[in-house]
Amino acid sequence: MELLTTSDGRPLVVRPAAPSDAPLVIAVVDAVCRERRYMMTERFLPGPEWQEALGMIPRSGWKLLLVAECEGRIVGWCRAFADTVSPFARHTAEVGIGILKPYREIGIGTHLLRQTIQGSREAHLEKLTAAIFAINERALNLFIGRGFRVTGRRYRQFNLDGRYIDELLLERFL
Numbered sequence: 118m119e120l121l122t123t124s125d126g127r128p129l130v131v132r133p134a135a136p137s138d139a140p141l142v143i144a145v146v147d148a149v150c151r152e153r154r155y156m157m158t159e160r161f162l163p164g165p166e167w168q169e170a171l172g173m174i175p176r177s178g179w180k181l182l183l184v185a186e187c188e189g190r191i192v193g194w195c196r197a198f199a200d201t202v203s204p205f206a207r208h209t210a211e212v213g214i215g216i217l218k219p220y221r222e223i224g225i226g227t228h229l230l231r232q233t234i235q236g237s238r239e240a241h242l243e244k245l246t247a248a249i250f251a252i253n254e255r256a257l258n259l260f261i262g263r264g265f266r267v268t269g270r271r272y273r274q275f276n277l278d279g280r281y282i283d284e285l286l287l288e289r290f291l
């Protein structure tokens with residue numbers, strides 16, 4: 118656990134999620150999904166990967182789930198889940214991140230992603246990947262600023278309420 122501050126001076130803690138955090142983490146992920154602007158699902162989907170990361174079932178592969186705490190509440194998360202689909206891609210992990218609306222643009226995403234990169238490196242992962250809506254400039258700035266590069270584009274991959282959106286694929290070697 119590291120004691121940090123937001124860019125406007127509020128104390129911030131970034132730490133691994135504990136099983137007891139599960140309901141609060143789920144609520145935060147769900148709230149960001151329900152904005153229907155940034156995430157690829159419209160609500161939190163409790164798939165096995167998330168259940169593993171939240172300590173609800175035994176882990177089948179490497180997973181890192183960090184939470185950001187500010188003003189006594191969990192306000193964001195960053196996760197890196199190693200690929201468990203292919204036995205030949207276990208050196209890679211996919212990153213996802215989100216912060217509650219009132220806590221954005223004060224450096225929390227930067228702290229979360231930096232520590233996720235560090236934790237992934239310490240776990241001897243070799244590459245992180247991410248998939249982001251091409252219109253999500255803030256997320257792109259966050260990832261590119263932390264050493265990710267855009268390696269692919271899937272045109273019109275999503276149709277969000279009648280509006281087509283390209284998906285950008287990003288990666289960063291560790």
Ligand SMILES: CC(C)(COP(=O)(O)OP(=O)(O)OC[C@H]1O[C@@H](n2cnc3c(N)ncnc32)[C@H](O)[C@@H]1OP(=O)(O)O)[C@@H](O)C(=O)NCCC(=O)NCCS
Pocket residue numbers: 149155156212213214215216217220221222223224225226227228248249253254255256258259262263
């Ligand atoms: C994307 C997100 C995680 C970024 O975290 P954050 O705490 O808001 O961002 P930070 O304050 O750490 O700033 C990160 C970068 O975005 C830039 N940024 C901040 N506000 C911005 C804006 N309105 N437009 C464009 N870039 C912006 C910052 O300058 C910084 O870039 P830098 O490192 O080059 O200086 C957060 O805004 C969020 O949760 N958004 C909704 C969910 C989402 O988009 N998730 C990503 C999809 S995987």
